[in-house]
Amino acid sequence: MDILPRFPCFEEDEIGKYFNLFYEQELSKTTNETLADIADFVVPMVLAICSLTSRNNSFEKVAALSEALQSDALRHAERILQHASIQSLQCLLLVIQLALLLPNTANLWHSTGEAMRIAVCLGLHHEPDDRIRRDHKLCEERRKLFWVVYQLDRIVSISAGCPVALSDEHITTQLPYGGGSPFHGDTDSNHSGNIQSVTQERFLMRTHACILQSEIHATQFFDQSLPDYVKDHADWTNKTNEAVQRLANEATPGSLTDPWLISAPYQCRVLLHRPCSRNIVVSDESLLAVVTAATNLIALDMNVAKAGGLVMAFEIGNRDFQAGMVLLYALRNHPAKLEEASLTVTAERALSDLVHLFNLLSSRWPPLADTAAYINELVDTNLRNPVGHSGSAYDMNVLEELDCLVTQRRIHSIRHRNVVLPQQKKSAAAATQPKDSGQQMGEGLFEDENWWRDFINDDLMRHGVQFLSSRTREFNIRPTQDKIFPI
Numbered sequence: 167m168d169i170l171p172r173f174p175c176f177e178e179d180e181i182g183k184y185f186n187l188f189y190e191q192e193l194s195k196t197t198n199e200t201l202a203d204i205a206d207f208v209v210p211m212v213l214a215i216c217s218l219t220s221r222n223n224s225f226e227k228v229a230a231l232s233e234a235l236q237s238d239a240l241r242h243a244e245r246i247l248q249h250a251s252i253q254s255l256q257c258l259l260l261v262i263q264l265a266l267l268l269p270n271t272a273n274l275w276h277s278t279g280e281a282m283r284i285a286v287c288l289g290l291h292h293e294p295d296d297r298i299r300r301d302h303k304l305c306e307e308r309r310k311l312f313w314v315v316y317q318l319d320r321i322v323s324i325s326a327g328c329p330v331a332l333s334d335e336h337i338t339t340q341l342p343y344g345g346g347s348p349f350h351g352d353t354d355s356n357h358s359g360n361i362q363s364v365t366q367e368r369f370l371m372r373t374h375a376c377i378l379q380s381e382i383h384a385t386q387f388f389d390q391s392l393p394d395y396v397k398d399h400a401d402w403t404n405k406t407n408e409a410v411q412r413l414a415n416e417a418t419p420g421s422l423t424d425p426w427l428i429s430a431p432y433q434c435r436v437l438l439h440r441p442c443s444r445n446i447v448v449s450d451e452s453l454l455a456v457v458t459a460a461t462n463l464i465a466l467d468m469n470v471a472k473a474g475g476l477v478m479a480f481e482i483g484n485r486d487f488q489a490g491m492v493l494l495y496a497l498r499n500h501p502a503k504l505e506e507a508s509l510t511v512t513a514e515r516a517l518s519d520l521v522h523l524f525n526l527l528s529s530r531w532p533p534l535a536d537t538a539a540y541i542n543e544l545v546d547t548n549l550r551n552p553v554g555h556s557g558s559a560y561d562m563n564v565l566e567e568l569d570c571l572v573t574q575r576r577i578h579s580i581r582h583r584n585v586v587l588p589q590q591k592k593s594a595a596a597a598t599q600p601k602d603s604g605q606q607m608g609e610g611l612f613e614d615e616n617w618w619r620d621f622i623n624d625d626l627m628r629h630g631v632q633f634l635s636s637r638t639r640e641f642n643i644r645p646t647q648d649k650i651f652p653i
Contacts, residue, residue, distance in 0.1 A: 172426075173318060185209055188209040200246075204257065207242045207243065207257050208260065211260040211264065214231075215260065217235065229529070232264070232267075255281060256311070258280065262277050262278055265277065268530060269530075278331060279319070291337050291339055292338045309342040316373070325488075327488065330383070334381070341373060349377070375434075378434060385444065386438070386442045410434040411431070417431065425470050426478075429466050433459075435455055439459070440572070441492075446573050450503055454509065461516040468519055471523055483527060490516070495569070521542055547561050548565065
């Protein structure tokens with residue numbers, strides 16, 4: 167079953183059991199109310215996530231459907247999430263996965279931090295004792311679940327420039343599928359070489375990519391000590407760059423084509439070569455490397471957004487904003503170097519594409535429309551005030567903020583410093599910004615029977631959500647004003 171393959175927090179038979187319980191096929195066989203509550207939470211959340219694979223032109227309706235399903239699931243959240251358990255962790259991971267796609271549905275940094283705290287409480291961050299290790303299936307499930315939590319925590323924290331919930335030095339859990347220890351290179355001698363599918367191989371590659379990003383993130387922005395095997399920061403940068411290149415070679419399009427894996431090396435290079443608190447003045451080589459990586463990252467994410475489906479708007483919005491700020495910083499402070507390398511036009515075009523990308527993604531995450539307007543403001547302010555030119559106090563504050571965004575100095579935004587903002591006309595992007603799809607779509611949202619029939623029978627089935635499609639065919643799902651209930 168190909169349900170939620172990116173972050174596999176449930177086994178196939180487990181999901182099947184919850185669906186059967188939800189649709190009352192096995193109601194007479196169980197007296198476990200907790201299990202029934204979990205099913206009432208899991209099934210709507212899985213449907214909410216799978217609904218977003220739709221490439222229906224009316225994404226506003228698709229998002230509203232997904233949020234309505236989540237709202238139905240959250241009615242059971244208090245009973246499920248009040249205690250730390252494997253089941254409560256799995257349910258929280260579904261909330262996080264949906265929020266990566268529709269960021270307005272949850273506070274992601276808080277949620278991933280809470281998920282990691284539950285994982286630590288359950289001891290998932292450490293290799294299990296001999297008693298559990300003898301049960302290979304249970305051991306593998308614990309390992310896989312922890313590394314799903316790890317991936318989600320790193321994706322959220324690193325893209326947003328925030329501290330991670332648990333540093334790598336505290337983790338001893340080996341990778342599933344015989345992957346061994348990712349930090350020491352030793353394999354699981356009892357179960358080595360267990361990779362049996364492309365999905366498993368992708369999972370391990372994504373985990374290794376997150377580990378590499380985690381090291382760069384901690385070293386560059388949070389003063390983590392350099393490893394003992396490197397001489398200095400320059401030596402560490404060179405060795406890390408080699409590791410990034412190996413990752414890029416492994417992620418080359420082919421049988422394992424995965425847009426996220428292809429984008430991961432670009433994000434690594436942006437983190438590695440950009441100005442940061444540890445290395446504010448970068449070398450010419452690093453400057454050109456980060457500009458190239460940033461333009462490639464934005465171009466790739468634009469293609470992902472245009473393709474539709476499961477687009478992780480939170481990650482793309484945050485990491486591409488950082489990439490755009492680095493491009494603007496380079497154009498402002500090092501124009502001659504970029505011109506000499508024939509990168510000026512490429513960087514300017516990437517900034518224009520970034521604005522278009524954010525306006526495109528604003529249907530999934532409305533604040534990105536304001537972010538697009540803010541980027542335009544930065545670009546215009548930079549053009550009005552070349553280096554050495556003294557403009558208005560407001561313009562100088564805007565450019566100071568750009569410098570701080572790139573070098574990661576810890577200051578508040580000018581919007582928190584009592585700076586009077588000039589009156590501006592509402593941008594076209596803001597004027598057409600979609601409303602909160604889950605709460606303000608109004609009555610009659612799902613009354614269009616043709617749209618509903620196309621969405622269930624054609625759109626989802628055509629794009630491969632076979633499990634979801636079979637369930638919706640087998641059990642009629644009736645749309646209502648504000649919730650979607652199975653009947």
